[in-house]
Amino acid sequence: MKEHHFVLCMRVRKSNLPFGNIKVVPLPINNTNNTCHFFQPPFSLSLSLLMATLYSTQCRLHPSLQSSFSSSSSSFIQCVTFSSSPKRFVAAESSLKSQPGSHHIPVQTHQHHGAAAATVAPIENDTFIEGLKSKLSSVTSLEEPLGEVGFEKDENESTVSITVVGASGDLAKKKIFPALFALHYEGCLPKNFTIYGYARSKMTNAELRNMVSKTLTCRIDKSENCSEKMDEFLKRCFYHSGQYDSPENFAALDKKLKEHEGGRISNRLYYLSIPPNIFIDAVKCASLSASSGNGWTRVIVEKPFGRDSDSSAALTRSLKQYLTEDQIFRIDHYLGKELVENLSVLRFSNLIFEPLWSRQYIRNVQLIFSEDFGTEGRGGYFDNYGIIRDIMQNHLLQILALFAMETPVSLDAEDIRNEKVKVLRSMRPIRLEDVVVGQYKGHTRGGVTYPAYTDDKTVPKDSLTPTFAAAALFIDNARWDGVPFLMKAGKALHSKGAEIRVQFRHVPGNLYNRNIGSDLDRATNELVIRVQPDEAIYLKINNKVPGLGMRLDRSKLNLHYAARYSTEIPDAYERLLLDAIEGERRLFIRSDELDAAWSLFTPVLNELEEKHVIPEYYPYGSRGPVGAHYLAAKHKVRWGDLGLDVDQ
Numbered sequence: 001m002k003e004h005h006f007v008l009c010m011r012v013r014k015s016n017l018p019f020g021n022i023k024v025v026p027l028p029i030n031n032t033n034n035t036c037h038f039f040q041p042p043f044s045l046s047l048s049l050l051m052a053t054l055y056s057t058q059c060r061l062h063p064s065l066q067s068s069f070s071s072s073s074s075s076f077i078q079c080v081t082f083s084s085s086p087k088r089f090v091a092a093e094s095s096l097k098s099q100p101g102s103h104h105i106p107v108q109t110h111q112h113h114g115a116a117a118a119t120v121a122p123i124e125n126d127t128f129i130e131g132l133k134s135k136l137s138s139v140t141s142l143e144e145p146l147g148e149v150g151f152e153k154d155e156n157e158s159t160v161s162i163t164v165v166g167a168s169g170d171l172a173k174k175k176i177f178p179a180l181f182a183l184h185y186e187g188c189l190p191k192n193f194t195i196y197g198y199a200r201s202k203m204t205n206a207e208l209r210n211m212v213s214k215t216l217t218c219r220i221d222k223s224e225n226c227s228e229k230m231d232e233f234l235k236r237c238f239y240h241s242g243q244y245d246s247p248e249n250f251a252a253l254d255k256k257l258k259e260h261e262g263g264r265i266s267n268r269l270y271y272l273s274i275p276p277n278i279f280i281d282a283v284k285c286a287s288l289s290a291s292s293g294n295g296w297t298r299v300i301v302e303k304p305f306g307r308d309s310d311s312s313a314a315l316t317r318s319l320k321q322y323l324t325e326d327q328i329f330r331i332d333h334y335l336g337k338e339l340v341e342n343l344s345v346l347r348f349s350n351l352i353f354e355p356l357w358s359r360q361y362i363r364n365v366q367l368i369f370s371e372d373f374g375t376e377g378r379g380g381y382f383d384n385y386g387i388i389r390d391i392m393q394n395h396l397l398q399i400l401a402l403f404a405m406e407t408p409v410s411l412d413a414e415d416i417r418n419e420k421v422k423v424l425r426s427m428r429p430i431r432l433e434d435v436v437v438g439q440y441k442g443h444t445r446g447g448v449t450y451p452a453y454t455d456d457k458t459v460p461k462d463s464l465t466p467t468f469a470a471a472a473l474f475i476d477n478a479r480w481d482g483v484p485f486l487m488k489a490g491k492a493l494h495s496k497g498a499e500i501r502v503q504f505r506h507v508p509g510n511l512y513n514r515n516i517g518s519d520l521d522r523a524t525n526e527l528v529i530r531v532q533p534d535e536a537i538y539l540k541i542n543n544k545v546p547g548l549g550m551r552l553d554r555s556k557l558n559l560h561y562a563a564r565y566s567t568e569i570p571d572a573y574e575r576l577l578l579d580a581i582e583g584e585r586r587l588f589i590r591s592d593e594l595d596a597a598w599s600l601f602t603p604v605l606n607e608l609e610e611k612h613v614i615p616e617y618y619p620y621g622s623r624g625p626v627g628a629h630y631l632a633a634k635h636k637v638r639w640g641d642l643g644l645d646v647d648q
């Protein structure tokens with residue numbers, strides 16, 4: 001399977017740096033036979049101006065844009081590699097069309113010593129910027145009217161085919177098709193896109209469209225042309241029925257995809273929305289029978305990525321028989337949530353937080369996930385995994401890594417993932433005594449009876465699988481030494497939400513201790529990042545209650561998203577699908593991150609299973625097992641979500 005890479009090269013004279021010829025090279029791996037476009041910049045054009053120009057083309061030029069130099073003799077090529085950067089990084093106003101479908105660019109160094117590698121298309125100095133823009137936009141920005149299935153006949157244009165494998169399933173209906181529609185609605189999908197549903201169920205195109213149409217909604221904040229957009233979208237959706245382990249069935253899919261692609265560059269994205277035991281069959285068949293011949297092929301893999309270190313490593317090994325690491329997009333949809341993505345902005349783009357972000361000022365960090373419903377409908381899957389694997393080892397741990405990482409060298413995917421992996425590898429093995437597990441039991445409230453976990457017909461009656469867990473984790477590095485990171489996750493609890501709570505240390509020698517009272521914990525500053533629902537970031541501070549006396553209370557500096565922003569927050573799957581299409585890997589899990597995450601949790605998971613640890617039973621709809629409070633107290637922590645404040 002091939003990826004397309006773009007390298008922007010400047011041929012410069014050492015004495016003349018940074019001026020010179022510039023070329024944009026579409027560079028398929030192992031293919032030297034490309035057309036190179038050279039541009040002659042004006043005498044005073046600098047690299048930064050060039051980059052600014054590229055930015056203005058909305059081609060998702062990444063802020064982490066990198067350059068590399070190689071030199072010998074008097075001239076050399078400076079190559080600037082760019083991974084296509086999300087539109088959200090780009091100024092809203094732009095005169096040029098967006099370039100969805102653009103390509104991931106790894107760092108490369110070329111040593112052509114001034115020689116042009118292939119066909120050269122010179123452009124006059126004074127038209128440089130316009131020429132560059134037009135060359136860049138011609139790479140993927142398409143203008144012609146649509147043909148029968150939505151594509152033009154021009155063979156130079158690229159196409160993107162998105163195949164949802166397991167299209168008849170829950171996730172596809174609930175999340176993937178609606179997210180793809182939202183991207184289409186927002187104009188974020190490449191112009192020439194086709195969506196295929198693939199599953200064993202027999203369905204016609206019309207039946208798939210009917211199924212998909214039931215899940216589509218338009219944004220509340222912009223609902224104009226909604227039904228028109230839906231029609232356009234549904235016309236691009238097709239269905240192919242096949243077995244997941246049949247190369248012939250995938251070859252038949254390939255034939256259909258080729259008809260849509262019409263001989264143009266074909267980029268293909270597979271979304272594996274199927275149970276994990278058939279991941280490899282599907283990848284093998286897609287790779288051998290239905291991968292792109294001339295564009296990129298990428299595969300989004302859904303969790304679970306194994307159930308422990310060994311099974312995860314085996315899955316990675318098997319995937320890598322058919323795919324390179326760059327083609328594997330392991331999705332953790334929590335990384336696509338708006339406030340999780342905002343974590344780095346909050347921290348690295350505000351002077352006031354980063355200096356406090358360490359053991360010196362932070363007493364503890366809490367990562368809390370709760371759902372107010374049980375495993376309804378997913379008990380069969382869940383019983384083999386449990387809440388630690390379902391939520392903690394991935395979603396909460398990913399948030400923790402992002403929260404605690406050192407400043408990355410840049411926003412490039414590899415730089416960020418390098419820092420996350422360092423955090424994970426610095427973590428202390430989790431001790432069994434630092435883990436509390438629970439399972440919900442049936443409960444009747446207000447005349448309504450709520451089922452126990454084991455009432456689910458797909459769950460064994462004697463199951464010990466935890467539906468709740470709390471754990472204390474530690475990062476043994478200079479920044480976080482001794483700071484407890486408490487995690488708590490549970491199903492069938494009293495509320496639904498996900499949040500990060502940062503509790504700060506007490507103010508030393510606080511002049512107002514008398515006004516606060518003896519419970520200093522009540523006065524500790526707390527930063528809360530409410531990931532969902534009702535997204536917000538707020539900081540709890542001590543404040544003087546207005547009046548003649550000196551009474552303090554706890555008040556919030558509150559950034560409440562619904563009040564501050566009028567736009568609807570995109571679903572995590574939208575962001576992640578768009579990133580996968582654009583080759584942006586920042587929010588996907590690299591294999592070494594995954595290994596580190598499993599290394600942390602596997603020993604304690606094994607211990608829980610080997611010792612048949614009996615979960616603490618808690619009533620459906622309650623606040624979970626009391627053991628979670630003892631665990632927190634042992635580490636001198638109070639759960640922020642269960643605190644004394646009326647308004648938490």
Ligand SMILES: NC(=O)C1=CN([C@@H]2O[C@H](COP(=O)(O)OP(=O)(O)OC[C@H]3O[C@@H](n4cnc5c(N)ncnc54)[C@H](OP(=O)(O)O)[C@@H]3O)[C@@H](O)[C@H]2O)C=CC1
Pocket residue numbers: 166167168169170171172199200201244272273274275276278302303304381
């Ligand atoms: N649902 C959710 O909320 C979430 C799901 N995930 C993950 O996403 C993936 C898909 O989830 P979900 O849609 O719920 O899964 P489903 O159980 O709904 O399965 C998806 C499709 O796969 C096919 N399928 C199911 N079981 C088998 C089997 N034993 N052998 C062969 N084919 C089978 C079915 O299609 P057909 O019979 O037509 O071939 C089914 O429609 C899973 O890996 C899951 O862990 C991750 C996060 C959340």
Ligand SMILES: O=C1O[C@H](COP(=O)(O)O)[C@@H](O)[C@H](O)[C@H]1O
Pocket residue numbers: 333371390391498
């Ligand atoms: O991955 C999973 O996440 C969902 C919760 O996702 P959310 O975006 O709705 O918060 C959870 O219900 C499911 O058990 C788990 O597999």
